[in-house]
Amino acid sequence: MSALVRFLAGFCREHPLDDKLLVVPSFVAGRQIGEALAREAGSWINLRFVTTPALAAEVLERRGDAGAARPMTSSAEIALTDRLFRELLAEGELDYFGQAGASPGLSRALHRAVRELRLDGRTSADLRAERFLVERKGRALAVLLARYERTLEADGLLDLPGLLSRAVEAARRASLASVRILCPADLRLCRLESELVSAAAGGRLVTVPGDAVVGLERPRQCRPLPDDQDLAGAGRLSWLFAPDRVPPEKDARIEIFRALGPANECREILRRLYAGKVPFDQAEVLAPPGSAHATVFYLLSARTGLPATFGDGIAVSFTSPGRLFFGLLDWLENDFSSDDLCRLLENGDLTLPAGAGEGPLASRTACRHLRNAMIGWGRDRYADRLSALRESKLADFAVLEGCAEGEGGDERELDRAAALAAAAEIEALSASIGRLLAAIPGPDAGGFFGLRGLCEGFFGLIRDFGRSESDFDRRALQALLDRLGEFAAESRFQAMPLKEALDLIRTAGASLRVGASPPLPGRLHIAGLSSGGYSGRPLTFVAGLDEASFPGRGLQDPILLDEERAALSETLPTSADILRSGLFGLASVLASLRGRLVLSYPSYDIVEGRESFPSSIVLQAFRLLRGRPDLDYAALDKALPDASGFLPGAGRAFDEADWWLDRLMAEPRPDGARTVSANFPDLAAGLAARDARAGEKLTAYDGLVDIGPLREEVDPFAGGGAVMSATRLELLAKCPFGYFLRHVLRVQPPEEAAFDRSRWLDPLQRGSLIHEVLCDFMTGVAEKGEAVEAARHRPELAGIAGEKIAAARRRIPPPSEGIFESERRDILETLDIFLTAEETRETKGRPLAFEKEIAAERIEVAGGRSFRLRGFIDRVDEIGEDTYRVIDYKTGSAKPYEDLVYFGRGRTLQPALYAVAFEQMMARERPGSAPRVAESGYFFPSRRGEGHEIMVGAFDRERLRRLLEELLGLIEKGYFIAGPDAKCAYCDFHDVCVSGGPDGSKEECEANRKVFEAYAKLDEYK
């Protein structure tokens, strides 16, 4: 029996009819003390458990002094501090903090300082500037605190210190004389709490001794105790900090283990419970504040059904409404990024009702349409892009409708039904998202947002679009709604930038925890070090005792430094007080425990990949256990078994994951690959592919493919299926494996408009916009028979560019006005470079054609065979009689083409191919002529290209034919192995490619000479 319970039992026996109030740190702790009392000492009556705020409320109630003031939650206090701070900044009253500006982090720190000062009974009048190391800071804090005090008064608000100090005054006028107030000696109270307890007791305060803690200084916040404490009933753990003085008859059952990270620590606890057949409700787990242990147990509980209660509840961010709340904040902050929205839908935290009376839209369907709509981001784009997608589905339907009867048969019917169904889904999705967006207010004329409107918007969204399936979810939803309602009620915030408003709203949910519960039968109880240890269960685990987590680093408060605290008040806690208090708190909890104690610490930080070390309290426990105060950390390290990790050890599996890992380690070792292959045919195929790829001999998995069955479709020599383009041929020359993925297997990189804050147009979009502008401009110039003159044509070109840029802006919203303007200027600069280069061109010529289509032109190769080519020529100039220049605009750098002679080893084939194709087309268009392309190549009208041109002149047509024959021969022979020149870093398939790239091919080169000789031949065509 702990000293506290023993004392209470005696006191209740002696004063059964007195009204008794025991001050407790929380109601959850009070309930446990009551149960322990009943369990260990029999019945009791007239004893109630109160926290200090509850005691204050009772004092005010009994004195008829409750008043009309509205109590505030801590996040309302933070919001108020933030508002007043902004007001004072705007008024120029806070010069010390002026440079830092308003931010939620600073508001939280200031609120902490204000609260601590007020809990210590300090007022703005006490904050004399000369007591601060920097007087300006002292003055600024005094101004803020004075405004805070006045606002509470004027608005009839009651923060926690206000409640306590009002109760202290009331109790000093008249204590609760009819009640006996009992206060645990080890309870650490702030000054106002301490004064309240004393004033309410009115000289009849009963100090309840806890279990003795020998060898450790008592924190200042504890009530004093007589020096000669009775140690007769103390357990061995009372001497944790004085192991050399422990009486030999005192016994304790202490175990220590370490684990690889907190998750494995929690698993090891469960494995020990299973192995020892300990019922869950016979054990309690304590962990330091801020550690991950409660979260790990919660996630295990959600996944495996582990029955558990949480003394401090769990953070709302782990519940579905919490994830929705924070996810929606990110969604807004990222300018309504469709990626963020899809994530919320895919996680199931956001549900979109399809319409009146209909069920929610399947998230996979909604995400598919959202992605296909290419929304990217931007509030206004959802309706437009979804409408365009719906139109395209209806157009597909119309085309299918228009097909001749019987054409396509059942398949056409299915396609028609699918197109119609998709159109209906998109319509419902658009309506749902419209409702979602309508709930979120837009900015005012100045681009600022009202906090109240946003809070109300979020309130409606998480209430109407969320999911609450568990008890934790329902509590989290209610807690979030309450907080948002409270924030919305604080309506006097000035409109502010969106980011600041969202950060403030985030603080409303950041500290919320829900589902705090006392220990319940049949469930493992998990609690914090300061709130736990009251369950009286025979087995207690204290986890997370690494030196960084406990007792902590002891950093000073950034606003109120230790020296300033000491100068302001003798009771304001310093960082040393906080460390001492934490250490003493745990020592007193451990001293109060009876039964088996298991201490543990994470010995490795898996995320950071570094070792972590035990707290001093673990070393003390080890010394106590061995009765050897001289033992050091090295001895502890040597004595402890290896850290518990992912492998549970024979027969200690806690869940399915443990069981599988255990099976994999069992002797004889199971053949995991064989078992997996036997049960999962796709994985079996994957394993076979991996083995084949690992061999020296090339196989289909490396890209040595028998294209026989597909020859008609993929071999350009074999039939009409494969019409080649210059880009396609160049890809084949650069990396045949990439060609195989894209054009044989038809693997496409996902098309998704991703939100990039630093860019408006990607290189492809920018390039095609410039192409369009130049095509329109040059068409106009050619029609008028003019030659380009920079000064004269600049306005005309700028006019065309302005229209095209505006249209692009409607399709693709820029992330900011600044970025748009910078890219717009860059485009205009490119066009200016074009004008200058065009004006100063030596051989002017006559622009003849733009965007000239090459429509499946038959191109001869060596050996009398041919293939079909398609493409578009950006521009053709007539530069002499039957003599032409073929130009392709490139908006990037000229660097990759600097070494081009004729064919770039097959990697730059376009100039030669377009020249040949154009000559053939012209010969048909102008019968009897002998057209000749004298120059064909690239024009780089950009800052990076500096207006250069790289042209291929007269080249050997026969060599081109031989090159094409050899290149296309790779497809014919099924040689699709990654080439030695593959540029994997720039490849679209980089993330999914399994070929091993050039390194892989180097290894196989020796054993597969024939294939690589075919590749090497291409190198001869410079």
Ligand code: SF4
């Ligand atoms: S990642 Fe490398 S080997 Fe694979 S397709 Fe791309 S370029 Fe070829």
